[in-house]
Amino acid sequence: MPSSRASSSSDVLDGAVDLRSLPQRRHVTAHPFVEKLRIAVHFDFYAVSGLDLDGYHFGSGQSIDTDIPPAFLDAYYGDNLLDIDPFVQASKSASGVVIEKNVYAQTPPPRRLQYLTETFGVLNRTLFPVRRGDNVFGAVAFARKTAFADHELDFLVDVADVMHRVITRPIMDKFSAPTLRLIDGEIACLRSASFGKTTDEIAEVTGYTADTVNSYIKTAIRKLSANNRVHAIAEAIRRGLIY
Structure with a gap:
């Protein structure tokens, strides 16, 4: 900064x-x-x-x-x-x-x-x-x-x-999250991904389908102006969106 x-x-x-x-x-x-x-x-x-x-x-x-x-x-x-x-x-x-x-x-x-x-x-x-x-x-x-x-x-x-x-x-x-328009599903998937879970494991934890998990993570990556999943997780943690 x-x-x-x-x-x-x-x-x-x-x-x-x-x-x-x-x-x-x-x-x-x-x-x-x-x-x-x-x-x-x-x-x-x-x-x-x-x-x-x-x-x-x-x-x-x-x-x-x-x-x-x-x-x-x-x-x-x-x-x-x-x-x-x-x-x-x-x-x-x-x-x-x-x-x-x-x-x-x-x-x-x-x-x-x-x-x-x-x-x-x-x-x-x-x-x-x-x-x-x-x-x-x-x-x-x-x-x-x-x-x-x-x-x-x-x-x-x-x-x-x-x-x-x-x-x-x-x-x-x-x-803040509302300004970035990250919805609950996107935040939930990123939070699970931050623990190293795969798409299938995230789907099991959240109750979403694997396709929905991938979709949520892709939109979160775009909203956070990140390059990939790992980058999006880092951005979400830095912004205090996930812990």
Whole structure:
């Protein structure tokens, strides 16, 4: 997946044919929902990370929409700070709000990270995990020069899930199974095929005829722009259509 950035998420999505061609870091400016939220609780920067798809969960660096200065992100990822950032590491296993100063009290930040956050004003990072059941797949983080008050944290807890859905919805809508129009039979056949089953074995498991199985797999290959069955299985797994 390319790591280049663009000025708006809509422009990036228009040019992306699949998740691999979608830039990992997308610089978003003047998003209507974000600007309304800023009126309720002021913040300097925000970041929405993670998708409800395997391989794109929070902490992987595979999907981030943010208005943090691109120069900060270039240095942050260029220096591989994601892997040693105490704030990120603490956030991966967090069950609730993660506040930067609390993390740093236990594990001081690397000097390079401290320099970057102070230089670009990405201060007092505060993160809110986003879950599907017990699985934390995403996060919403805010930063500003002054720490957030308790009542502001309470409000942001309430809106974090909504913000994540609003920001990531265009991506999920474009690359989801309904958008690709994979029907249940196609997904069921690909799922069985992913376990190494032959056409006849898939037919026995699903209850379809062998001809129907082959037909479903052929149409799935076409819809996923894959070259063959194996490629289609890989694409379906990558997109989170089968597990």
